[in-house]
Every structure is written in structure tokens, then in C-alpha cells.
Amino acid sequence: MFDFSIVIQSVITGLMNGAVYALVALGLTLVFGVLHIINFAHGSLLMIAMYGVFFAHQILGIDPYLTIPAMMALMFAAGYLLQRFVIVEAGGGRDSNVLLITLGAALVIENLALYLWAADTRQLQLSYTLSVIDVGFALLPITRVIASAAACVIFAALWLLIERTNFGRAMRAVAKEPMGARVVGINVDRIYALTMGVGAASLGAAGALMLPIFYVTPQVGSVFALLAFTIVVLGGMGSTTGALVGGFVIGVIESLGSLFLGESLGQIGVFALFIAILVLRPRGLFGARV
Amino acid sequence: MAWIVAIVAALALVPELVSSNYVLGLLIVILFSAFLGQSWSILGGMCGQFSLGHASFFGIGLYVSFILQVNFGLSAWLALVAAIVAGAVIGLSIGFISFRYGLRGSYFALVTLAFAEVFRVIASALDITGGGTGRNLPTRVGLEHLQFSTKAGYFYFVLALFAVVQIVTWWIARGRLGARFLAIREDEDAAAALSVNVLQHKLIAIGISGAIAGCGGFFYGQYYYYVDPAIAFGPLQSVEILLAAIIGGMGTLFGPVLGAVVLRMAGELTQSVTGSAPGINLVLYGIVVIAIVRYMPNGVLGGFGALARRIPRRRRAAHAKAEAV
Numbered sequence: 001m002f003d004f005s006i007v008i009q010s011v012i013t014g015l016m017n018g019a020v021y022a023l024v025a026l027g028l029t030l031v032f033g034v035l036h037i038i039n040f041a042h043g044s045l046l047m048i049a050m051y052g053v054f055f056a057h058q059i060l061g062i063d064p065y066l067t068i069p070a071m072m073a074l075m076f077a078a079g080y081l082l083q084r085f086v087i088v089e090a091g092g093g094r095d096s097n098v099l100l101i102t103l104g105a106a107l108v109i110e111n112l113a114l115y116l117w118a119a120d121t122r123q124l125q126l127s128y129t130l131s132v133i134d135v136g137f138a139l140l141p142i143t144r145v146i147a148s149a150a151a152c153v154i155f156a157a158l159w160l161l162i163e164r165t166n167f168g169r170a171m172r173a174v175a176k177e178p179m180g181a182r183v184v185g186i187n188v189d190r191i192y193a194l195t196m197g198v199g200a201a202s203l204g205a206a207g208a209l210m211l212p213i214f215y216v217t218p219q220v221g222s223v224f225a226l227l228a229f230t231i232v233v234l235g236g237m238g239s240t241t242g243a244l245v246g247g248f249v250i251g252v253i254e255s256l257g258s259l260f261l262g263e264s265l266g267q268i269g270v271f272a273l274f275i276a277i278l279v280l281r282p283r284g285l286f287g288a289r290v
Numbered sequence: 291m292a293w294i295v296a297i298v299a300a301l302a303l304v305p306e307l308v309s310s311n312y313v314l315g316l317l318i319v320i321l322f323s324a325f326l327g328q329s330w331s332i333l334g335g336m337c338g339q340f341s342l343g344h345a346s347f348f349g350i351g352l353y354v355s356f357i358l359q360v361n362f363g364l365s366a367w368l369a370l371v372a373a374i375v376a377g378a379v380i381g382l383s384i385g386f387i388s389f390r391y392g393l394r395g396s397y398f399a400l401v402t403l404a405f406a407e408v409f410r411v412i413a414s415a416l417d418i419t420g421g422g423t424g425r426n427l428p429t430r431v432g433l434e435h436l437q438f439s440t441k442a443g444y445f446y447f448v449l450a451l452f453a454v455v456q457i458v459t460w461w462i463a464r465g466r467l468g469a470r471f472l473a474i475r476e477d478e479d480a481a482a483a484l485s486v487n488v489l490q491h492k493l494i495a496i497g498i499s500g501a502i503a504g505c506g507g508f509f510y511g512q513y514y515y516y517v518d519p520a521i522a523f524g525p526l527q528s529v530e531i532l533l534a535a536i537i538g539g540m541g542t543l544f545g546p547v548l549g550a551v552v553l554r555m556a557g558e559l560t561q562s563v564t565g566s567a568p569g570i571n572l573v574l575y576g577i578v579v580i581a582i583v584r585y586m587p588n589g590v591l592g593g594f595g596a597l598a599r600r601i602p603r604r605r606r607a608a609h610a611k612a613e614a615v
Contacts, residue, residue, distance in 0.1 A: 038396055100536055106576075107572055107576030111572035115567060230404075271407050
């Protein structure tokens with residue numbers, strides 16, 4: 001019923017989207033793995049990053065891909081400050097309260113965006129928006145190729161940061177045993193804030209990579225946040241490898257779902273998988289290790 | 291119990307004294323939020339199972355009521371019963387799937403969130419739900435249709451629902467059921483060791499909670515005459531339900547009521563301060579939520595309780611000092 005090449009095309013699109021989703025999910029899984037909180041403001045932070053990139057292009061005329069270093073730095077600061085001055089300050093370390101704080105922060109951020117920029121959908125028009133690369137069996141939009149390649153590079157860099165640096169080691173120690181980490185002289189609160197910063201920084205990069213492909217509205221965050229939740233659960237909460245693999249799997253499922261079931265019903269596949277994973281293997285594919 | 295009767299009786303007099311539709315409308319949404327908050331609180335507060343997808347039960351009740359009334363011409367009263375049953379059935383199903391496999395904490399919360407999203411996607415795709423454009427309920431005023439021409443009518447309707455759910459909550463809290471819920475909330479394994487059937491009691495909690503939320507969905511439909519997938523199953527719906535319960539002080543008899551009052555008043559206040567600019571009232575609303583959590587970490591009810599305890603203690607301290615001198 002479907003031409004095979006359409007399916008191939010769809011799988012490749014899914015894989016390319018998946019790389020970017022993995023980057024979004026990395027931030028969420030880091031925060032969950034180290035701070036043990038579900039950050040509901042994750043989607044709104046992504047949305048803010050996307051607007052940042054949008055205005056950098058509209059007002060300053062900077063190419064979205066060149067904003068990546070600046071966006072990562074800015075988002076890092078935003079995440080750091082959010083943790084240091086809002087979540088710790090107001091949450092008092094209680095799970096239900098921290099949950100409410102991140103929900104409240106999401107409400108504030110999203111509606112501030114709605115107030116400032118209205119509900120209009122905005123999309124970047126670049127000279128290369130419609131360019132494609134013909135690889136014989138499929139046509140690859142150049143924006144997606146750049147996005148997936150850059151996402152993989154940034155993901156790898158962040159992975160090295162977590163696995164190969166002292167900061168990463170401290171982070172993993174805090175994730176496993178906050179009390180023990182404190183005893184050996186790690187400043188746990190600082191690690192928490194830095195982790196939140198790194199999580200947000202990955203969103204800064206993701207925002208810059210996504211904007212040339214997707215449109216942005218004040219509500220766009222929740223769409224990607226739900227995908228990120230699914231990826232995190234699929235990969236295993238707190239697992240970076242899981243975020244990468246989960247990202248690719250979800251990207252492909254989403255893409256095939258909308259091919260076979262249509263745009264609106266297509267998401268069902270993602271959520272059905274989400275529920276199945278939670279019920280059958282709540283640890284996810286890759287246990288819980290940061 | 292005496293408190294419930296007193297409050298409900300006092301409220302029942304309000305339409306006699308106040309004719310302002312604005313005040314009655316505000317009281318209706320407050321009582322309605324309290325009703326839904328109580329539904330969440332029975333599962334989340336008493337039994338300790340945090341749901342992030344209470345919209346599932348609410349929305350099912352809402353859609354079932356619309357479909358039965360409009361497509362099958364059933365009476366509103368039967369639709370009310372069906373909405374309650376549908377809420378309970380969905381609650382039990384989600385509960386069985388999650389609790390059967392021992393999902394706890396964040397995992398259970400995420401499953402409920404995912405189910406609400408699944409329902410939202412399905413509702414936007416089907417014809418019988420009206421797809422993304424939603425459905426309307428034709429106006430048929432009268433007690434037999436559970437639609438009223440005046441705000442006072444709806445006020446009594448929601449007050450009755452509220453009274454019932456308060457009594458149910460009170461009844462659970464004072465009996466063995468409440469004690470078992472509490473045992474599960476505090477320590478599941480210990481509760482199981484004391485021969486509490488954990489699965490069964492979690493299912494009872496989510497069943498009751500779902501039934502109440504389904505009933506809430508029915509009321510929403512009769513009051514606003516309209517439903518679409520975002521209203522029924524959207525994440526914001528779930529968030530509003532749990533906010534009232536947690537802000538007020540979950541698992542207590544009057545916490546969700548107080549939470550509903552505080553949140554709705556805050557919403558109303560910010561709306562009047564900021565006028566019609568979209569979004570800015572919800573910004574303030576979010577700030578209020580964070581501030582309440584910051585300054586009253588045990589909920590508003592807990593905050594008042596702590597305050598009330600602190601004052602006599604200070605007095606006592608003063609007395610003690612005076613005597614010492």
C-alpha cells in the first residue's frame with residue numbers, strides 16, 4: 001500500500017529528528033538522574049531557547065546555527081539560576097513541592113511568552129530552508145542533516161563531560177549517594193545547580209537546531225517535553241545512553257506513526273509505547289545510571 | 291462532620307442573600323474546583339499516589355455524558371450515573387495496569403500523564419467526540435435535564451455534589467479505609483506486612499477518585515455546554531485539579547476546599563489587576579503558586595495550623611518568662 005521508498009524516507013526522517021529529541025531528553029534525564037526531580041519546566045525552557053534563536057535571527061541577523069554557543073551559555077545560566085534561586089529556595093527539598101515549583105515556573109514562563117509574543121506561530125525563513133541533499137534512495141532536507149549531525153556532536157561532548165571529567169564524576173557521585181558525596185567534600189547544592197545548568201544548556205543547543213525545522217509558539221514546549229518524557233522513560237530514567245537510543249526509537253516511531261495513521265493519530269504510537277514501557281519494564285532499556 | 295454540615299448550610303443560604311451573578315459564578319467555580327481537588331486528594335493525599343493525569347477521569351465523564359445525551363438521547367440523570375461509572379472504570383483500569391506491576395512515585399505519575407495524552411489524541415481523532423473542534427450540548431433547561439436557567443440553580447447543584455464528596459471524604463478519613471490508605475501512603479511494605487491488601491486498597495482509592503472526577507466532568511458539561519479534547523484531557527486540566535489539592539493541604543478534609551478558594555481568588559484577582567491581556571494573569575497565578583509553596587510548604591491549611599499553634603506557644607513562652615522573673 002505504501003511505496004517502500006516512502007517508508008525508508010520516513011525512517012530516515014525519524015532518525016534525524018530522533019537525534020535532536022535525544023538532545024532534549026538528555027537534559028531531562030540528567031536532571032532526573034542527579035536531582036531526582038521531574039522538571040516540568042523543561043519544555044518551557046526549550047521554548048524560550050527557540051524564541052531566543054528566532055529573535056537573534058530576526059533582529060540581529062545571526063544564522064541560527066551560529067547562535068549555539070551563546071544559546072548554550074545563556075540557557076546554562078538560566079538553568080543554574082532557576083535551580084539556585086527558585087527550586088531550592090522555594091521547594092525545600094520535598095518532592096511534591098518541587099513538582100509544584102517546576103509546574104509554577106512552567107506556567108510563568110509559558111504565559112510570559114504568550115503575553116510578550118502572542119500565540120502566533122513563528123517560523124524562520126532561511127535561504128537554505130528548502131534545500132535538500134539527494135542520496136539516491138532518499139531526499140534529505142539540509143536543515144535536518146545539520147541538526148542531527150550537530151545534535152550527535154553536542155551529545156557526545158556532553159557525554160564526555162559526564163563520563164570523563166571531575167565535574168562529571170562529582171555529578172555521578174551526587175546522583176548515587178548525595179550524603180556520601182557531601183561527606184567526601186563535594187558541594188552538593190552546587191552540583192545540583194550546575195546539573196540543571198547543563199540540562200538547560202542542552203536545550204539551548206536543541207532550540208537552535210530545531211528552529212529551522214519546526215515553528216515556535218508559546219505552547220510548543222509541551223509537545224517536545226512529552227516526547228522527552230517518553231524517551232527518558234524508554235531509555236531508563238537517568239541514563240544518557242538510554243536518552244540517545246530512546247531518541248532514535250521515538251523519532252522513528254513518531255515518523256512511521258504519522259505516515260501510517262495520519263498526523264493527529266500518529267502520536268498514539270509514541271504514547272502507547274510509553275505506557276507499555278512503564279508497565280512492563282519501568283526501569284527502561286538501560287537501567288538507571290547517569 | 292459538624293463543620294461540613296455548618297458550611298454547606300451556610301452556603302445554601304447564599305443565593306437567598308446574594309443576587310449578584312458574579313458572586314454566584316465565582317462560588318460555583320470555587321466549589322467545583324474544591325470538588326475536583328477532593329477527588330485528587332483522596333488518591334494523592336490520603337493514599338499517596340500522585341496522579342498527573344486526573345483529566346483522564348474528568349474528560350471521560352465529560353465525553354460519556356455528551357455522547358449519551360446527544361447521540362443516544364439518554365436523560366441527563368442517566369448520563370450523570372454513566373459519567374460516574376465511566377470515571378470509576380477508567381480509574382480502575384489505569385490503576386490496575388499501573389499498580390498490578392508495582393509502579394510507584396514518579397513512574398505512576400508519568401503513566402497517568404501518558405494516559406491523559408492518549409485520550410486527548412484519541413478524542414481529537416474520532417468523529418463521535420467531534421474531533422479537534424469539539425462538541426456542544428443543546429440547551430434544555432429543567433431539573434430533569436440537570437440544566438438551569440439561573441446561576442442559583444447551578445449553585446445548588448454543585449453545592450449538593452460538594453456536600454456529597456465532603457461526606458465521602460469524611461467517611462473514608464474516619465474509618466478503617468482511611469487508616470489503610472494512610473498506612474499505604476506512609477510505607478507500602480510495612481502496610482503489606484500488616485496484612486493490608488495494598489493492590490486492592492489502591493484500586494479502591496483510584497476508583498473512588500475516578501468516579502468523583504467523572505462526576506465533575508458531567509457537571510462541567512452541564513454548566514459550560516461545550517467540550518473539546520484540550521478541555522477534557524489537556525495537561526492544564528490535570529494541573530489545575532492537583533494544584534487545588536496540594537496548595538490547600540492534601541489528604542485533609544478541608545485542604546482542597548481552601549486550596550480552591552485561594553487559587554480561584556488569586557486567579558480572579560490577577561485577572562482584574564491585569565485586565566484582558568492574554569497570559570499575564572497566569573504569570574501572576576504561577577508566581578502565587580510558587581510563593582504559597584515557598585511560604586506554606588504544608589499547604590495553606592498547614593500554614594494556618596502552624597500559625598495557630600505558634601501564637602499560643604509564644605504566649606506560653608511569655609508566661610513562662612514572666613513567671614521565671
